[in-house]
Every structure is written in structure tokens, then in C-alpha cells.
Amino acid sequence: MVENLFEQNILWAVLTAVVWGCAARGARRLAIRPAAALRRRARLGLALLTVALLTLAVRAGLALGLVATAGWLGGADYVLFGALPPVLAAVAVAALAVPAYLRVLRAAPAAGSDPDGSPLPPGLRALAAGDRLVVPVQACCATTLLGAAGTLHPPAPPYTGPFLVHILLGGAVCGGLLLLHRRRRAALEARGGRPVPRARQLVRATATVTGLAVLTAGGCTLAAGQSRLPDRTSASAHAHSGTAPTRSVVDLTGDRSGEPDRRFTLTATDRTLRLASGEKVAALSFNNSLPGPELRVRRGQLVEVVLVNRDVADGVTLHWHGVDVPNAEDGVAGVTQDAVPPGGHHVYRFRPDRAGTFWYHSHQQSSIAVARGLFGALVVEEPSKDQRAPFDRTVVAHAWPVGTARNSPGGPHGGGALSGTNGLGGTLRTAFGDDTRTRAEKVRAGTEVRLRLVNADNCPRTYSLAGTSFAVAAIDGTEVQGASEVRGRLLRVAGGGRYDLTYRQPDGPVRLTVVGDANASADGQGFEGCGQDGAYGTGRTETASLQLAPNPSAAGRVPAVSGPLFDPLHYGSAAGAGPLGRSPRFDRDFSLVLGNSLGFHDGSPMVLWTVNNAVHPDIPALVVEEGDLVRTTFLNRSLDDHPMHLHGHRMLVLSRDGEPATGSPWWTDTLNVAPGERYEVAFRSDNPGLWMDHCHNLDHARDGMVLHLAYDGVTGPYESGSSTGNVPE
Structure with a gap:
């Protein structure tokens, strides 16, 4: 319901402005109508005014409905900038x-x-051109236009x-309209109530349109x-308190002494590779593998990974997604x-302190790097080998842009906002690993199976596990307590x-x-974005599969299940008072409204993906102190899913839409916040440092949905931007 209110607010904001524009035009031209047409035009104007007031009432009701359902956080700007000023003007109209x-x-x-069509007599003309009739309607039209602008591009809190500023601007516009109307009325009296000749009207209209076009072009150029x-x-x-000790990111490293327990080398290359199913991909890869090699380590081991960039022109890094590294x-x-x-080359060293399923990927131009293959799975196992399932398989899902040419233009804004491939062209083919086909493996009946699902795409993926009951053993690398089948x-x-799924292999x-959707165009054609039934589009077509x-x-082929979605909010068993105690006291409270607005980003017009109505680097950092x-x-009031990923920390879900989480503590590092x-x-x-907090739909992050969690006193020497060579997204 909430997402519908967001959409309806935008629709009615535009519709209300259009209707009030028509009402204002009718009021302004009423005094130049022939006497014979005045009654009909006045009735039409009054009817149009009634419709305009009704549309504004709906508009205000929708804004208040947002506040009622999503709280002041979800509707404050729509009320203050979209509804309140025109409602005040509408009171004057009424x-x-x-x-x-x-x-x-x-x-x-x-x-x-009056069959001759003569102008209105002076007394009647004074009524039809009166300030009380014309100016309030024009003022309400102006405030609805400002309200529509405030809805489509709301200011940041x-x-x-x-x-x-909005109120003062509205007042200034209304004052200007009053002066302009009085000047126009004086000119009308000087002409004896006759309309301006058509030739002069055409000149004025042309000048007005030209002026508006120049102002619009100038405003767009400035924006x-x-x-x-x-x-x-x-x-x-960001602002520092001055009381916290000053530390540099450079010093917040992993264990730099001692011999590592596990050592890996990942070499990044740029070359065309073939998937196991035969399709060509203009790939960026680690060790010429799609995805990169799976890294398996044990909890507490000192891990060293040497990253070598052989020929990836734009550079490369390694981010350990979900692992709370230094x-x-x-x-x-x-x-x-x-x-x-x-x-x-660059050397990474860390000790994972938690067993679970994670992954790694480049965080340099990540929207392109991940789409083309610079990622792989990272599995952290418990120290005891006895705790590993006899059949333990990592299944990485990714939509590969097959049939693409090397060095296809992506650019900072290539492709559609929902495309996930940055305009690389070709066709998206969903694969498990590097295979878009159904893969079959032999598993003996009675074998304990653990499937580690990794979604390496921008959008949420919907999975079906058919032919058995199963338990969701872990979410985002954290074991679920009391996981039931x-x-x-x-x-x-x-x-x-x-997600980690466990089950015992049945006889079948x-x-x-x-x-x-199995196939989608990577350039955005026929691409429907993050639909509710799958990663791409709203169909239920089955794509890559693994049959055991x-x-x-x-x-035989087992059909996919068609049941309801699994809900982690109440799954598993709660742990006493919970990880935070029964009545936790919070030291910091932050509110992040995820939204859309129309505007420019890095000089390009687009639908912006915003946090609190701003885009990076204008989103203020979340500043905290250690402890x-x-x-x-x-709150997601946009039209798409946003998987919000906080680096270096796990988040505990407390509630969804006001409903408390009552199952096993739901720890996550990547939380999908659906529309509404x-x-x-x-x-x-x-975990002190400077940490990214961003939407892991990497196209959204590239277009500005990025902020930082910053510890007071922590600084760093690194910079991003076109002159630095560092482009995180």
C-alpha cells in the first residue's frame, strides 16, 4: 500500500498542477469574453475550479496518508513542500x-x-477582472507548480x-502575480475591454515561450x-568532535606479522572467455575463471591474498563482502x-572471526567490474572438519552479458538504471557459476547436503528448492538458531x-x-528491472538450475515450487533477551529515506537514486564513536528494491513495517528493502574506520546511492574522483 501512495503522490502532483493551470487560464481570460459568452464561461470556470479544488484535496489526502502509514519520516517533505503551500492558497480561492x-x-x-458580441460593460468587466477572482487562482496554480517541483525533486533534510525559502518564494510569486494582474487590468480598461489583437497575442506568446525555454535551458545548464x-x-x-583520538585508515590493518595460514594469489585480467555452456563473455576475471576461484579458509586463520592487476585498465581492488575485516x-x-x-599489486591480510558464506569482488568501478566477472565466493569453515556437511556446494548466481564485444562502452551512466550491465550490450543469461544450463550431480540418498547460495547480481533473486524439505541454516554468513524445516x-x-540451505538427500x-526471466537484453531493451517474482522482470520462467x-x-525434471516466500522475520527460535537485551538504549539514531527524484548527476539528466533526497557526495556521513x-x-519510497549493504559490520533486524522480529536473531550485512x-x-x-554504506544494486550506487559510516577521529589519505583514478562504484 505504501509504495502505491508514493506513486500516486507523484502522479497527482503533476495532475493537480495541470488542472490548476487550466483554471488559472480560464480566470485570467474571463474579462475579455464577449458579454453573450460570459455566463457560459463563468459556469465552465467555476466547474473547473471545483475540479481543481477536488484534485488538490486528493493530493493533500495522499500526502497525509503517507504520514499516517509511513510516519513523518516518509511524508514530511510531501506535506511541507507538495501539499501545504497550495492548500493555503486554496483557502484563499474558496x-x-x-x-x-x-x-x-x-x-x-x-x-x-447580446448577439453582436460586444465587450463587457465596465461594471461587469470590473467583476470579471477583479483581484479576488483572478489572483487567488493564479497563486494556487503557482504553488501547485512549486509543489510538483518539490515532489519530483524534494530538498534534503x-x-x-x-x-x-519555499514559503518566501511562494509569497514573492503571489505578490508578483498581483502586480502583473493589476497592470494587465489597467491595459484592458485602456482598450475598452477589447482583447489584444491576435498578431500581438502571437508575438507575446512567442516571446513567453522563448523566455521560458531560455530560462529552462539556463536552469538545466546550471543544475x-x-x-x-x-x-x-x-x-x-566529515565533522570531528575533536575529543576522539585521531587515527588513520592506513593504520587500521590486519595482522602484518607472522606466516599466513592460507595464501592466495588473484590475478585480474581483461579478456574474452567462454562460459561452460559455450557463450562468450567480454570478461574481467580473476585467474581467467568465471566466477573467480572459490576461496575456502577456516575461522581464525591468518589469510593472505595477493591481488595482481595484469591488464585491467581502470584498476581493481578486493572487497570482502560480509567479512568484518579491519x-x-x-x-x-x-x-x-x-x-x-x-x-x-596489493596484499590483504585478515583473520575471519566468523564461519559462513561470503564473497569477494572488486570495489573499483564495481558496477562494471562485477557485471563482467571480477568476483568469487569466499567460504569460512569452522576449525573442525567434522562440522562440514558431506556434500557442501557453493552456488553463485549471476546474469552474464553474453555476446558482448571487448571494451564495449559502459561509461559512468551507460545502460538503464535497472539494467545491471552498464550498457555492455548483448544478452543477459543467468548462470550458476559459469553454466547457464541445468547441471546434474550425483548425491547418494541419505547424504547431508549444504547449498550455499550467493546472489552476485544487482537485484534480488528468487530461488526454488524442489523435491525436499529443507532448513535455512544461515543468512548472510550467520547461523540461524532453531532452524526448522x-x-x-x-x-x-x-x-x-x-542463504545456506541444508537437507538430507531423499531417494528422488x-x-x-x-x-x-531467462533472457533479457543487457542494453535495457525489454528489461523490467527488479520485479517482485525474480531478479529481472515479473515472469516465473525458470533459468539456471542444479539437480541433485x-x-x-x-x-526426471522436478518442477519449481510455487509456494509463498520464506520470511526470516519469524523464522527460528529467539535467544532469551536477545543480542541487545530486553530494553536497549541506543546512542545514535539515524533515518535513511531511499527514494527517487528527477535531476542531474555528474552532468547527466536522470532519475536519481537518493538517500534523504540527496546523492553522493552530498549525503552526510553517519558519524559514530567506537562502542x-x-x-x-x-524507508524505501522509491520504485525499486534497494539491497542496503553496510561494510565492516552486521546489522540486527529489529522490525519490518512496525512488526517486531521474533525468530532467531536476524543478522544481515545486505538487507533488501523493497518498495514501501x-x-x-x-x-x-x-570496528573503527571509514566504511561504505550503500545500495548493492551497483547501478544505483554508481548513480549516487552511497554514504559513509565514519568513526569520529578516523581520517584517511585516499580520495576518489576523476583526477584520482579511484571510482568506488
Whole structure:
């Protein structure tokens, strides 16, 4: 319901402005009508005014409905900038303009009484051109236009200053309209009530349209220029209290001494590769593998990974998605390191303190790098080998842009906002790993199976596990307490998220598949974005699949399940008072409204993906001190899903849409916030540094849906921007 209110607010904001524009034009031209047409025109104007007032009432009701359902957080700007000013003007319309229209109707001559079409007599003309009839309607038209602009491109909070500016601007416009109308009325009297000659009207109309076009072009040029990203920007450019100890990101490293327990080398290359199913991909890859090699380590081991960039021209890094590494090991270009150039290398060292399913990917131009293959799975196992399932398989889902040419133009804004491939061309083919076909494997009946699902796409993926009941053993690398078996449930995994499923292999086949459109154009043609039934579009077409059976050659195809979606909010068993205690006291409270607006980003016009009505780098950092207990509210009032990913920390889900989480503690590092949803989450600020907090639909992040979690006193030498070579997204 809430997402419908957001959409309806935008629609009615535009519709209300159009209707009031028609009403204002009718009121302004009423006095130049022939006497014979006055009664009919006055009735039409009054009817149009009634419709305009009704549309404004609907508009105000929708804004108040947002406040009632989504809270002041969800509707404050729509009320303050979209509804309140025109409602105040509408009060003047009802008090002044409507009675003036009625007086004109009573005084207007009957139809047919003036067949010559002569102008209105002075007394009647004074009524039809009166300030009370015309100016309130024009003022309401102006405020609805300002309200539509405020709805399509709302200001960033806090709202006090912008609201005062909005009111003062509206007042100035209304005063200007009054002066302009009086001047026009004096000119009308000087002409004896006759309209301006058509030739002069045409000249005036042409001049008006030209002036508006020049103003619009000038405003767009100015806005485009102001939206240009700075050549250099720093994630540490936030206010510091001056009381916290000063530390640099450079010093917040992993264990730099001692022999590593596991050592890996990942070499990034740019070349065309073939998937196992035969399709060609203009790939960026690690070790010439799509995806990159799976890294398996044990909890507590010292892990060393050497990243070598052989020939990826724009540079590369390694980010350990979901692993709470020290800040200097986080691998974000321009925040925790510089991008590794061709021929360069970088060494990462860390000790994972939690077993689970994670993944790694480049965080330099990540919207392009991940789409083309610079990612892989990272599995952290418990120290004891006895805790590993006999059949343990990682299943990485990704939509590969097949049939693309190397060095296809992507650019900073290539492709549609929902395309996920940055305009690389070709066709998206969903694969498990590097295989777009159904893959069959032999698993003996009675074998304990663990499937580790990794969604390496921008959009949420819907999975079906058919042929058995199963338990959701872990979410985003954290084990679920009291996980019970479910059957016939679809699983919706956030972009960048992970689910671990466990079951005992039955005598028959078990089939894992992704539900969604099998083929979509990578340049955005026919591409429907993050639909509710799958990653791409709203169809239920089955795509890549994995079938496990004691006898794969004899097993028939198991159809996908069609049951309801699995809901983690009440799954599993709660742990006493919970991780935060029964009545936690929060040191910090943040509210993040995820939205859309029309505007410019880095000089290009587009639908912006915003946080609190702003885009990076204009979104203020969330500043915390070490040890703070932090509560964050996410509200999505945009038209798409946003998998919000916080680096370096896990978030505990407290509630969704006001409904408390009552199952196993739901810890997540990538929380999918669907349109209209509101989540409350909490985390402990126990990992000092400068951390990204962004939408993991990497196209959205590229277009500005990025902010930072910044610890007071932590600074860094790294910068991002066109002159630095560091482009995190």
C-alpha cells in the first residue's frame, strides 16, 4: 500500500498542477469574453475550479496518508513542500475566488441578449477582472507548480531552511502575480475591454515561450554544472568532535606479522572467455575463471591474498563482502586504498572471526567490474572438519552479458538504471557459476547436503528448492538458531546476499533453480528491472538450475515450487533477551529515506537514486564513536528494491513495517528493502574506520546511492574522483 501512495503522490502532483493551470487560464481570460459568452464561461470556470479544488484535496489526502502509514519520516517533505503551500492558497480561492465567480454569474446577461458580441460593460468587466477572482487562482496554480517541483525533486533534510525559502518564494510569486494582474487590468480598461489583437497575442506568446525555454535551458545548464562530481573528494571530510583520538585508515590493518595460514594469489585480467555452456563473455576475471576461484579458509586463520592487476585498465581492488575485516583491508578504492593499476599489486591480510558464506569482488568501478566477472565466493569453515556437511556446494548466481564485444562502452551512466550491465550490450543469461544450463550431480540418498547460495547480481533473486524439505541454516554468513524445516517456499535473496540451505538427500531428485526471466537484453531493451517474482522482470520462467539425485541419468525434471516466500522475520527460535537485551538504549539514531527524484548527476539528466533526497557526495556521513549502539531506520519510497549493504559490520533486524522480529536473531550485512518497506536495524560500532554504506544494486550506487559510516577521529589519505583514478562504484 505504501509504495502505491508514493506513486500516486507523484502522479497527482503533476495532475493537480495541470488542472490548476487550466483554471488559472480560464480566470485570467474571463474579462475579455464577449458579454453573450460570459455566463457560459463563468459556469465552465467555476466547474473547473471545483475540479481543481477536488484534485488538490486528493493530493493533500495522499500526502497525509503517507504520514499516517509511513510516519513523518516518509511524508514530511510531501506535506511541507507538495501539499501545504497550495492548500493555503486554496483557502484563499474558496474564500475569495469562488464567491467572485458566483457574483459574476448573477450579474452576467442571459444567453442571446447580446448577439453582436460586444465587450463587457465596465461594471461587469470590473467583476470579471477583479483581484479576488483572478489572483487567488493564479497563486494556487503557482504553488501547485512549486509543489510538483518539490515532489519530483524534494530538498534534503533538515527541512526548516528549505521550507522557509519555499514559503518566501511562494509569497514573492503571489505578490508578483498581483502586480502583473493589476497592470494587465489597467491595459484592458485602456482598450475598452477589447482583447489584444491576435498578431500581438502571437508575438507575446512567442516571446513567453522563448523566455521560458531560455530560462529552462539556463536552469538545466546550471543544475547540470552544479551536479558535476568533484575531481577529488574524501570520505573523511566529515565533522570531528575533536575529543576522539585521531587515527588513520592506513593504520587500521590486519595482522602484518607472522606466516599466513592460507595464501592466495588473484590475478585480474581483461579478456574474452567462454562460459561452460559455450557463450562468450567480454570478461574481467580473476585467474581467467568465471566466477573467480572459490576461496575456502577456516575461522581464525591468518589469510593472505595477493591481488595482481595484469591488464585491467581502470584498476581493481578486493572487497570482502560480509567479512568484518579491519578497515584498511576493506578494499574500497578512494576510501581504504588506491585502486591497483595495471602491473601493480596489493596484499590483504585478515583473520575471519566468523564461519559462513561470503564473497569477494572488486570495489573499483564495481558496477562494471562485477557485471563482467571480477568476483568469487569466499567460504569460512569452522576449525573442525567434522562440522562440514558431506556434500557442501557453493552456488553463485549471476546474469552474464553474453555476446558482448571487448571494451564495449559502459561509461559512468551507460545502460538503464535497472539494467545491471552498464550498457555492455548483448544478452543477459543467468548462470550458476559459469553454466547457464541445468547441471546434474550425483548425491547418494541419505547424504547431508549444504547449498550455499550467493546472489552476485544487482537485484534480488528468487530461488526454488524442489523435491525436499529443507532448513535455512544461515543468512548472510550467520547461523540461524532453531532452524526448522520448510517445504514449498520460495527464497528471495538480496543482491549481494547469501542463504545456506541444508537437507538430507531423499531417494528422488532435488532441484535448485532461479525463478525469473531467462533472457533479457543487457542494453535495457525489454528489461523490467527488479520485479517482485525474480531478479529481472515479473515472469516465473525458470533459468539456471542444479539437480541433485542418487541416479542423475534416470531422474526426471522436478518442477519449481510455487509456494509463498520464506520470511526470516519469524523464522527460528529467539535467544532469551536477545543480542541487545530486553530494553536497549541506543546512542545514535539515524533515518535513511531511499527514494527517487528527477535531476542531474555528474552532468547527466536522470532519475536519481537518493538517500534523504540527496546523492553522493552530498549525503552526510553517519558519524559514530567506537562502542556506540546505533539504530538505523530504512524507508524505501522509491520504485525499486534497494539491497542496503553496510561494510565492516552486521546489522540486527529489529522490525519490518512496525512488526517486531521474533525468530532467531536476524543478522544481515545486505538487507533488501523493497518498495514501501520500512526496517529498523541496529549494530554496535566496534570496528573503527571509514566504511561504505550503500545500495548493492551497483547501478544505483554508481548513480549516487552511497554514504559513509565514519568513526569520529578516523581520517584517511585516499580520495576518489576523476583526477584520482579511484571510482568506488
